[in-house]
Amino acid sequence: MLDIKYIIANLDEAKRKTANRGAEFDFDLLISLDDKRKSLQAENDQLKAERNKVSKEIGAIKKSGGDISEIQAKMREAGDRIAAIDAELNEAAEKMNDMLLNLPNLHLEDVPVGKDENENTLYKEWGTAKDFNFEAKPHWDIADGLGILDFERGVKVSKSRFTAYMGLGAKLERALINFMLDTHAERGYKEVIAPYLVNAEAMKGTGQLPKFEEDLFKCERDELYLIPTAEVSVTNLYAQEILDEENLPVKHCSYSACFRREAGSHGKDVRGLIRQHQFNKVELVKVTRPEDSETELMELLESAEIILQKLNLPYRVMTLCSGDIGFSSAKTFDIEVWLPSQGAYREISSCSTFTDYQARRASIRFRRKGEKKVEFAHTINGSGLAVGRTFLAVLENYQNEDGTVTVPEALRPYLGGLEVIS
RNA sequence: GGAGUGGUGGCCGAGCUAGGCUGAAGGCGCUCGCCUGCUAAGCGAGUAUACGGCUUAUACCGUAUCGAGGGUUCGAAUCCCUCCCACUCCGCCA
Numbered sequence: 382m383l384d385i386k387y388i389i390a391n392l393d394e395a396k397r398k399t400a401n402r403g404a405e406f407d408f409d410l411l412i413s414l415d416d417k418r419k420s421l422q423a424e425n426d427q428l429k430a431e432r433n434k435v436s437k438e439i440g441a442i443k444k445s446g447g448d449i450s451e452i453q454a455k456m457r458e459a460g461d462r463i464a465a466i467d468a469e470l471n472e473a474a475e476k477m478n479d480m481l482l483n484l485p486n487l488h489l490e491d492v493p494v495g496k497d498e499n500e501n502t503l504y505k506e507w508g509t510a511k512d513f514n515f516e517a518k519p520h521w522d523i524a525d526g527l528g529i530l531d532f533e534r535g536v537k538v539s540k541s542r543f544t545a546y547m548g549l550g551a552k553l554e555r556a557l558i559n560f561m562l563d564t565h566a567e568r569g570y571k572e573v574i575a576p577y578l579v580n581a582e583a584m585k586g587t588g589q590l591p592k593f594e595e596d597l598f599k600c601e602r603d604e605l606y607l608i609p610t611a612e613v614s615v616t617n618l619y620a621q622e623i624l625d626e627e628n629l630p631v632k633h634c635s636y637s638a639c640f641r642r643e644a645g646s647h648g649k650d651v652r653g654l655i656r657q658h659q660f661n662k663v664e665l666v667k668v669t670r671p672e673d674s675e676t677e678l679m680e681l682l683e684s685a686e687i688i689l690q691k692l693n694l695p696y697r698v699m700t701l702c703s704g705d706i707g708f709s710s711a712k713t714f715d716i717e718v719w720l721p722s723q724g725a726y727r728e729i730s731s732c733s734t735f736t737d738y739q740a741r742r743a744s745i746r747f748r749r750k751g752e753k754k755v756e757f758a759h760t761i762n763g764s765g766l767a768v769g770r771t772f773l774a775v776l777e778n779y780q781n782e783d784g785t786v787t788v789p790e791a792l793r794p795y796l797g798g799l800e801v802i803s
Numbered sequence: 804g805g806a807g808u809g810g811u812g813g814c815c816g817a818g819c820u821a822g823g824c825u826g827a828a829g830g831c832g833c834u835c836g837c838c839u840g841c842u843a844a845g846c847g848a849g850u851a852u853a854c855g856g857c858u859u860a861u862a863c864c865g866u867a868u869c870g871a872g873g874g875u876u877c878g879a880a881u882c883c884c885u886c887c888c889a890c891u892c893c894g895c896c897a
Binding site for chain 2 (some may be wrong): 418419422423425426427429430432433435436437438439440441443444449452453454455456457459460474623751753755
């Protein structure tokens with residue numbers, strides 16, 4: 382969340398950038414709640430100070446055998462007043478906090494201002510689309526022909542948007558995961574496996590709650606949520622902690638299954654692997670010093686790109702505009718991979734810096750060497766990559782006319798040297 | 804699932820069955836200073852976080868925090884209630 386003090390000191394900026402997102406927010410109400418909170422607290426603190434003082438005196442008087450009934454009665458009244466102000470104070474503080482939790486992050490100055498995805502700007506392009514001398518098939522047809530995905534049986538045991546990977550399909554998925562993790566490990570990312578089910582506190586920390594509850598699968602009776610991305614469990618590994626500066630940046634890569642309800646995208650991408658309720662992803666997560674976060678974001682983006690480069694899959698990188706970046710993000714690059722069957726680029730990774738927005742919510746702080754004061758860290762994360770979408774991009778870009786799929790060279794060591802899936 | 808024990812500062816660990824002098828003994832660790840051929844030992848001082856006030860900034864002052872929330876009380880780490888978590892034993896189980 383944003384720092385209330387920062388908002389007050391930079392109100393124009395906060396209003397402008399929130400409007401740039403297309404978000405509505407009542408800043409005046411927020412500030413009036415803060416004022417109320419402050420004056421109530423000042424009054425309350427004073428009363429409590431008095432009570433603490435007198436209570437000590439009562440102790441002394443009682444010890445020396447004096448009469449305390451009168452002073453005690455007076456303090457009883459003071460206690461009632463404190464309780465009343467306490468209630469009012471808590472209400473104002475809670476309201477203010479609720480508002481703050483629903484206020485999105487401020488974007489960085491170099492983020493293009495725009496309404497929606499149509500105003501995202503091209504950051505770079507890499508690779509050239511292969512020229513097929515036959516009609517490129519969608520991945521579900523390819524997979525069907527090879528018997529490596531079973532959409533019907535996936536639906537049978539669960540519901541729509543759940544799929545079973547069969548035989549070499551399952552192997553290819555696993556090869557991709559291992560290939561990605563190994564590649565990132567070489568670049569200094571420490572591998573972690575964190576819980577898939579997390580509590581509400583963690584979801585609040587990274588910004589999924591309270592605003593996006595309907596996008597999450599929830600295990601009601603245990604009060605736990607299925608993670609929509611490993612970002613949640615990995616980032617929150619450091620919640621409520623004060624890290625040493627020398628341990629920064631923290632760099633993690635993490636494979637996890639991800640679960641999304643996809644509420645509100647009913648008609649979209651109903652066929653194939655693009656939009657599933659459950660999918661695999663390798664996530665990159667960093668905790669950094671504020672001054673390092675922008676360069677670390679670029680390094681993270683590069684790490685994600687390297688996967689596509691090694692697989693020789695054409696892609697482009699888009700800078701998301703102010704209206705399209707996520708709730709908690711201050712700046713986001715999307716990597717989009719080329720899909721020949723659609724003749725279009727589709728998102729395969731999203732790399733963001735959250736500045737200190739998540740760090741404040743999750744209370745992830747650090748102490749500089751020799752300093753007493755603690756500061757909020759910055760958090761960064763990105764997919765490196767969405768495995769299911771990489772899987773389908775490989776099928777589509779490496780398909781042959783006879784329905785077989787050539788295995789990208791980088792993956793062959795992970796598939797026992799296999800060259801063609803047939 | 805059954806039975807039990809416990810959650811205190813960076814860590815260990817007192818206090819909790821006589822509620823006030825305990826933000827919290829003691830030890831360890833860490834920081835600074837002294838001492839010292841070097842290291843070790845020794846000596847001295849310091850060592851939580853949040854919010855608010857004051858301040859140019861330090862400093863300082865106030866409030867809160869002993870798993871979380873609520874209650875009793877003039878006053879609670881200490882008493883009562885609810886919840887959460889960890890550990891041990893038994894049962895069950897990948």
